[in-house]
Amino acid sequence: MNRAALFPIIVAATLALITAMVGGTITVLDSWYYALEQPDWAPPDYMFGIIWTSIFALIALAGFLGWQKAPTRRTAEIMLGLFALNGFLNLSWSFIFFRMERPDLAFYELIALWLSILALIVFCGRFSKIASLLLIPYLIWVSIAGMLNYQIVALNGPFG
Template sequence: MSRSWILPVIVAAIAAIVIAVLGGTITQLGPWYEGLSKPEWTPPRPAFPLVWTIIFMLAAFAGVTAWRAAPNTRVADTVVGLFALNGFLNILWSFLFFRLQRPDWAFAELVFLWVSIAVLVAYCGRYSRFAGLLLVPYLAWVSVAGALNWQVVQLNGPFG
């Protein structure tokens, strides 16, 4: 299936930027967050935006690569749908953790986010091994975030 690369790159870049901006807007590192007890191994604050920028760039590139490698429209549409679901879950985690100040709910939701990334790695990797590999850092970072989220729940709960 022949596909132009320009439109998917533009769409993926816009989607990554929108998700990053929404997530960043929702994330409030104010007094509540600063007052939480966090494990000693918590990454330094500047690491988060840097890592997320790299992850969103890799994910956008993976999405375009998998979309272009799709053998038919159904597979291409599934790739787009999986990325859309993942973007929603990513934003939802930030909303639950930072806006609602419910790390416990965010941790429960993070399980779905993690599974959505694992599905993306497997599904995209089925059509482009390279696309699947580009998503592995995302899975690794969310695994670290999950461990950090769990520790925040353990150190500060109960919430609500």
């Protein structure tokens, strides 16, 4: 494999890793978080790391495949912009929920995150069905996280 072929792999993996690491530093499981009443169906805390690691690996692979299959440079740039927006929204949710301690506002931000994933799925699906399919577990997980977020607000609100 030549250097030009390795570049998208390295970029996708690096960006996914950076986003995951920054998100990990923003996510603080402290006394405030543990005082929140959780719904009965909430996954155990250790599952979140496993799930997010898998999701970020799939995102990186989808980004690589999408970049590889993009029919034009402009399409690749738009796709990268959508991935960047999605990464920003992913980190913003963590910041709002954990650092600002505002699950109520985080829920509304999560709607924007969900829509950004849907936009990625639709956009990538135009030229890489596999990249699009790899993003579906992310959409499903953020849907579950959204229901969890909503239940936390309902069980613990009001906030702020």
